Amino acid sequence: MHLHKYEKIWLIFGIASLVVFLSVVGISAFSHGHTPAGGMDTIDPKKVNETAPFDNPGVTQLDDDTYQVAIVAMAFSYTAPELKVPAGKEIIFKVTSTDVVHSFTIDNTKVNMMVVPGQITTKSYTFDKPGKYLILCNEYCGSGHHFMSTEIEVY
Amino acid sequence: MIAAQDRKLALWNIGVAYIAFLIGTLCGLLQVFIRNDALQLPSWLDYYQILTAHGVLLALIFTTYFIFGFFVTGMSKSLGSFGPKVLLYSWIGFWVTTIGTVMATVMIISGEASVLYTFYAPLKASGWYYVGLALVIVGTWISSFALVGHYVVWRKAHKGELSPLFAFMTITTIIMWIIACLGVVATVLFQYIPWAFGWVDTINVELSRSLFWYFGHPLVYFWLLPAYMAWYVIVPKLLGVKVFSDSLARLAFVLFILFSIPVGFHHQLTEPGISNFWKFLQVVLTFMVIIPSLLTAFSMFGTFERAGRKNGGQGLFGWFTKLPWKDVRFTSIFVAMAFFIPGGAGGIINASFQLNEVVHNTMWIVGHFHITVGTPVAMTFMGLTFWLVPYLTGRKFSKVMQKLGFIQIITWTIGMLLMSTSQHILGLLGAPRRTAYTGYNNHPSALEWFDGILTNHVTMAVGGSILFLSAMLLIYIVVMTMFLSPKAELEADFVEFPMADSDKEHTPKFLENWWIWIGIAFALIIIAYAIPLYGMIHHAPPGSEGFKTW
Numbered sequence: 140m141h142l143h144k145y146e147k148i149w150l151i152f153g154i155a156s157l158v159v160f161l162s163v164v165g166i167s168a169f170s171h172g173h174t175p176a177g178g179m180d181t182i183d184p185k186k187v188n189e190t191a192p193f194d195n196p197g198v199t200q201l202d203d204d205t206y207q208v209a210i211v212a213m214a215f216s217y218t219a220p221e222l223k224v225p226a227g228k229e230i231i232f233k234v235t236s237t238d239v240v241h242s243f244t245i246d247n248t249k250v251n252m253m254v255v256p257g258q259i260t261t262k263s264y265t266f267d268k269p270g271k272y273l274i275l276c277n278e279y280c281g282s283g284h285h286f287m288s289t290e291i292e293v294y
Numbered sequence: 295m296i297a298a299q300d301r302k303l304a305l306w307n308i309g310v311a312y313i314a315f316l317i318g319t320l321c322g323l324l325q326v327f328i329r330n331d332a333l334q335l336p337s338w339l340d341y342y343q344i345l346t347a348h349g350v351l352l353a354l355i356f357t358t359y360f361i362f363g364f365f366v367t368g369m370s371k372s373l374g375s376f377g378p379k380v381l382l383y384s385w386i387g388f389w390v391t392t393i394g395t396v397m398a399t400v401m402i403i404s405g406e407a408s409v410l411y412t413f414y415a416p417l418k419a420s421g422w423y424y425v426g427l428a429l430v431i432v433g434t435w436i437s438s439f440a441l442v443g444h445y446v447v448w449r450k451a452h453k454g455e456l457s458p459l460f461a462f463m464t465i466t467t468i469i470m471w472i473i474a475c476l477g478v479v480a481t482v483l484f485q486y487i488p489w490a491f492g493w494v495d496t497i498n499v500e501l502s503r504s505l506f507w508y509f510g511h512p513l514v515y516f517w518l519l520p521a522y523m524a525w526y527v528i529v530p531k532l533l534g535v536k537v538f539s540d541s542l543a544r545l546a547f548v549l550f551i552l553f554s555i556p557v558g559f560h561h562q563l564t565e566p567g568i569s570n571f572w573k574f575l576q577v578v579l580t581f582m583v584i585i586p587s588l589l590t591a592f593s594m595f596g597t598f599e600r601a602g603r604k605n606g607g608q609g610l611f612g613w614f615t616k617l618p619w620k621d622v623r624f625t626s627i628f629v630a631m632a633f634f635i636p637g638g639a640g641g642i643i644n645a646s647f648q649l650n651e652v653v654h655n656t657m658w659i660v661g662h663f664h665i666t667v668g669t670p671v672a673m674t675f676m677g678l679t680f681w682l683v684p685y686l687t688g689r690k691f692s693k694v695m696q697k698l699g700f701i702q703i704i705t706w707t708i709g710m711l712l713m714s715t716s717q718h719i720l721g722l723l724g725a726p727r728r729t730a731y732t733g734y735n736n737h738p739s740a741l742e743w744f745d746g747i748l749t750n751h752v753t754m755a756v757g758g759s760i761l762f763l764s765a766m767l768l769i770y771i772v773v774m775t776m777f778l779s780p781k782a783e784l785e786a787d788f789v790e791f792p793m794a795d796s797d798k799e800h801t802p803k804f805l806e807n808w809w810i811w812i813g814i815a816f817a818l819i820i821i822a823y824a825i826p827l828y829g830m831i832h833h834a835p836p837g838s839e840g841f842k843t844w
Contacts, residue, residue, distance in 0.1 A: 141539070141541070141800060142542075143539075143596070145592075146542075146589075146592050146596075149588065149592050150585070150588060150589070150592070153584070153585070153588040154585065154588075157581045157584060157585075160581070160642070160646065161577070161578060161581055164577070164646050164647045164648065164649065165574065165647075167648065168570065168574065168647055168648055169570075169574075173648045174570045174647075174648060175563045175564045175570075175573070175647060175648045175650060175651050176564045176565070176566075176651065177564070177565065177566050177567075177568065177569070177570060177573070178566045179566065179567065179569060179833075180566070181567075181833065181834070181835035182835060183835060183836040184835070184836065184838050185836065214841070214843040215843075238416070238838075238841045238843065239414075239416050239417050239841050239843055240414050240415075240416075240417075240499070240503075242564075242655060244655070244724075244726070246724040246739045246740075247724060247739065249648075249651045249652065250651075251564055251651045251652070251654050251655070252564055252565075253562070253564050253565035253566070253654075255499055255500055255503070255565055255566055255567060256416060256499055256838045257498075257499055257500065257834070257835035257836065257837070257838060258499075258500060258565075258566035258567045258835065259566060260565065260566040261566070272739070273724075273734060273737045273739040273740060275726055275734060276726075277654075277655035277656065277726035277727065277728075277729075278414075278655055278728075279342065279410055279414075279417075279728045279729075280417075280843060281342075281408075281417070281841075281843025281844045282340060282342065282408070282843065282844040283843075284342070284728070284729060284730075285729040285730045285731070285732035286732065286734075288734045288735070288737070290737075
């Protein structure tokens with residue numbers, strides 16, 4: 140198959156760029172731990188309210204530098220008492236749903252988690268700046284989808 | 295001109311495509327006005343019904359019917375008239391798809407299926423919605439096998455010969471489509487339908503999502519490949535040159551069979567139930583599918599330069615001015631290609647693993663959609679429509695129509711630039727997709743999103759309104775060339791099917807050995823999917839009951 144000289148240059152340049160992109164993404168993910176939200180834990184969607192940590196949703200301090208925030212999403216709200224977490228500490232979000240698929244998305248952060256019934260989504264995040272952050276659902280979940288929101292305060 | 299029966303088949307397909315286009319774009323217009331709070335819907339209609347109709351009718355129905363109309367015409371042109379069996383099965387396919395479309399549409403309108411075109415479980419629509427969608431797919435399979443049959447007859451009569459490029463590309467697209475649909479057919483038949491009709495109580499949600507996206511990404515290539523066919527086969531003819539390289543064109547297409555399917559997890563990067571290893575593996579495979587697009591970009595600009603120089607273009611860029619800009623058939627497709635440059639680049643961003651968190655399910659994705667399927671694909675189809683419909687009806691494409699065609703594509707370009715730019719920026723700011731009008735109780739962050747020069751409620755509405763006017767102009771052109779324009783009588787008045795010559799003397803024969811490509815495709819699919827899907831089935835949590843939350 141004949142390849143024009145310029146086409147070879149173009150393809151080598153293109154493929155090399157892709158390799159560079161993938162390396163950046165891959166190294167950042169697997170050696171610096173910058174992986175997207177996920178997790179392999181499962182849960183019975185009908186027994187969420189009796190299963191730890193969702194039987195006691197909200198903020199729990201795990202140790203000096205780590206906090207866990209458990210959230211239950213349902214159409215069209217998030218069950219969690221007042222959310223207040225400190226800046227500069229690792230916050231581990233754990234979210235699940237009792238009904239349909241939702242998201243747990245904190246505006247102005249990289250916290251953008253799909254919430255799937257039967258699964259527990261986990262994401263670790265450290266807030267830099269104090270303030271009040273909007274939390275919203277960005278996966279269509281029904282007629283009240285656009286009202287599904289809450290707030291988290293970072294102090 | 296191709297046989298009358300084949301023309302009729304193609305015209306019916308294109309006709310249904312444009313009925314879907316009419317309703318779908320009207321829904322789009324309503325959406326931009328609801329989102330800027332200028333329009334209150336009556337109580338019997340809601341935003342998500344309209345959104346579902348917009349997605350299903352434009353992304354699934356308009357594209358599919360138009361593609362088959364184009365395939366039928368091109369296959370008849372390049373391989374000869376259809377035999378009676380091919381015609382019969384094509385019509386059966388057409389009607390099965392149409393019955394499915396009507397069923398799904400009725401369910402959407404009656405409010406029984408406000409689940410959007412992704413129909414994620416455990417949102418539970420009426421079972422008949424899923425049956426309708428299944429019929430749409432089955433119908434396309436029947437039509438596909440009819441075209442494959444036509445191709446097989448030709449191959450048998452031309453032993454040892456490579457098929458014409460158009461036919462080769464049609465078969466490539468169909469092979470990819472059939473393999474891709476296995477996922478959605480599996481989930482709809484074995485998960486959704488038994489669950490929606492109450493034969494089983496629960497559904498495995500994560501499995502259904504993964505099977506959907508196994509289909510969902512190649513679906514976008516099912517839209518894109520016919521557009522690429524126009525770029526490879528039609529554009530050179532409009533420019534008066536041959537296909538840049540027959541073998542590279544075929545190579546690019548078979549690479550799409552291999553790499554467009556085992557990549558669906560890049561739509562599920564921020565969700566649980568799939569480990570990072572499998573997500574990342576599919577991200578790597580997603581990047582492979584960029585290579586045939588790079589090949590395509592080179593071939594296109596190579597074709598342009600050859601044509602421009604042939605017409606007397608001098609210097610490094612002089613050829614650019616010598617392209618046939620006054621020919622709406624060319625200019626429309628050129629603009630379509632230009633949109634695919636940011637569109638494709640945006641796709642690379644979306645698929646970049648953790649970077650996806652920044653844009654996932656934001657308005658950015660909506661903007662991305664509109665500068666990939668909404669313009670590169672749709673405007674290529676518009677560029678084809680300008681000659682395809684009068685070619686099939688034997689009517690004239692007058693100077694006035696040519697002018698209207700230009701106004702139509704220019705307005706589409708302006709409208710789309712306004713709307714998609716606004717959507718991209720809004721998404722980066724954090725505004726979610728698929729939402730009716732909301733200010734989140736006037737939360738300061740939400741108010742900030744809509745406070746920019748481009749990111750306010752007016753820009754999107756202006757863009758959307760221009761797009762709708764453009765769509766109506768296109769409908770006018772279609773109606774005129776389909777039913778009302780004067781019949782061509784003189785030789786010079788007949789519109790031609792511009793199919794470029796392609797030198798296949800040096801093209802390696804193995805490119806048309808489908809079993810190689812199908813075999814590798816399945817091997818890649820098994821590598822990318824077998825273990826994670828097995829895990830989803832064997833480590834499944836208790837299933838979910840259905841919910842009707844609308």
